[in-house]
Amino acid sequence: MWTTGAEQVEQAVAECVELLGAVTGRDWEGVRAGRLEWSCRRTAVHIAEDLIAYAGQLAGREQESYAPFELVLEEGAGNADALRVIGTTGALLAAAVRTTPREVRAFHPYPFRSANREGFAAMGVAEVLLHTHDVAEGLGLAYEPAPGLCDFVLTRIFPHVRPGESPWRTLLWATGRGELPGRPPVAGWRWSNNLVLGTERLTLQGVTPAAAADLAAVGDGGFAWIEGGPVEGTRVGAGLVHQQYEDGVHLPEWGMYVLVRREDGRAIGAMGFHGVPDAQGRVEVGYDLVEGARGRGHATEALVALSRWALDRPQVRTVVANVERGNTPSQNVLARAGFARVAEDPGHLAYELREPGEG
Structure with missing residues (x-):
């Protein structure tokens, strides 16, 4: 509980x-x-x-x-x-x-x-x-x-x-008070509260490992969801976040965010990164919404905010997204958020959003 x-x-x-x-x-x-x-x-x-x-x-x-x-x-x-x-x-x-x-x-x-x-x-x-x-x-x-x-x-x-x-x-x-086999001593440390990004109608609330584990195990992660949520994609993504945590490769700001409506504090979906930026400065983003929250521009609003935040980080030059060829609503979200289609294969379309000045 x-x-x-x-x-x-x-x-x-x-x-x-x-x-x-x-x-x-x-x-x-x-x-x-x-x-x-x-x-x-x-x-x-x-x-x-x-x-x-x-x-x-x-x-x-x-x-x-x-x-x-x-x-x-x-x-x-x-x-x-x-x-x-x-x-x-x-x-x-x-x-x-x-x-x-x-x-x-x-x-x-x-x-x-x-x-x-x-x-x-x-x-x-x-x-x-x-x-x-x-x-x-x-x-x-x-x-x-x-x-x-x-x-x-x-x-x-x-x-x-x-x-x-x-x-x-x-x-x-x-916290620098003990030793663990195979790990170097810790000289300086700070804990890390979750990052929250705000838009006009939403807050994007960083998911902690505790919340990720709960979501992956069919809990609510401590959020109040609208009817029908969280959807399966959110649970799968949460499981991946928790696995990254257990593997010691999780950096929280490059994880998952739950989208929460300001008007009533209800969670409507999730958005986040598949991992940390790679050596070329590319980071992949994914998202989903509960069906009852679709068609109101929430995904576009959140994607603009999260992409802007990522491109403001010095280690990021490009935000990428891959969607199924038949997922027209998701393609429209990417287009409205300023992403350009750059590649395709029989099953998927690839989109990119680059920092200003990048060709």
């Missing part, structure tokens, strides 16, 4: 509070938190700071920057009090995730300057897991969170990281 992430926030916080609650009588201020420069006490407070910051972004619908406030514990607050604040701020983030509508996005800098409720939940869980690890390492405690929590984080905000046998070990490696 699809989840927005509120339950994962609550579970991660509960595990953190239970583990560290057993050692509140120890010195946290004078002990360094694992590999961090911070003390265990400072790191615990930082967990609460992140949780309340993410809750504030969602609740306030912040669009341009972080809301200008900070969390400060009262003078004399002890380690047990710090854990109480982690529990409270975790509850606030979970509540914000539960009550924020699906289509709302709020400011976060990495990497595309916004995240939805699921992204903020995944970031909150990541902060709790990783910094609980740091504190536990500093205090000499054994800690390994539930695998499902790690998988929740990896499949939503680490789409570029190839899965490993252990989700926890993979997350530690991806």
Whole structure:
């Protein structure tokens, strides 16, 4: 069953509070938190700071920057009090995730300057897991969170990281906190929220590996579809995206996007790339719509936006598309979007759209 992430926030916080609650009588201020420069006490407070910051972004619908406030514990607050604040701020983030509508996005800098409720939940869980690890390492405690929590984080905000046998070990490696056989150490890292592109009537919402797996398994991927959706082509494409993720070759902005109507937040189809641009700067695009959404220009509108975005990338010179010879509606979409027919075979027609100035 699809989840927005509120339950994962609550579970991660509960595990953190239970583990560290057993050692509140120890010195946290004078002990360094694992590999961090911070003390265990400072790191615990930082967990609460992140949780309340993410809750504030969602609740306030912040669009341009972080809301200008900070969390400060009262003078004399002890380690047990710090854990109480982690529990409270975790509850606030979970509540914000539960009550924020699906289509709302709020400011976060990495990497595309916004995240939805699921992204903020995944970031909150990541902060709790990783910094609980740091504190536990500093205090000499054994800690390994539930695998499902790690998988929740990896499949939503680490789409570029190839899965490993252990989700926890993979997350530690991806954040410079551990090693994985056959993979080089990670020196610098950032997570990656999904890219969303806007048009007049639509948003093109990047599909995470979690959503791709759900769509491929006959779920809805966390989207509210119009009747008849998603269609089989979307499910097949989602399966390919998830396979790329498992193979470690998925770059999220070159994957699949679900087309969502602004007027009602309903998903009407999907569009995306078959893979990353090749050495010649060519990238192939494909798309489909639920039958009830066809004939209204949505595909053309989305294709213009996605093609323009691709041609604005330095590694792309040409967007290509291949359609069946008998698929006249799709051919018309390509023509309206400015594509030119460049080749054909008995079964298919090939179209191209080049960057301005390209012959």
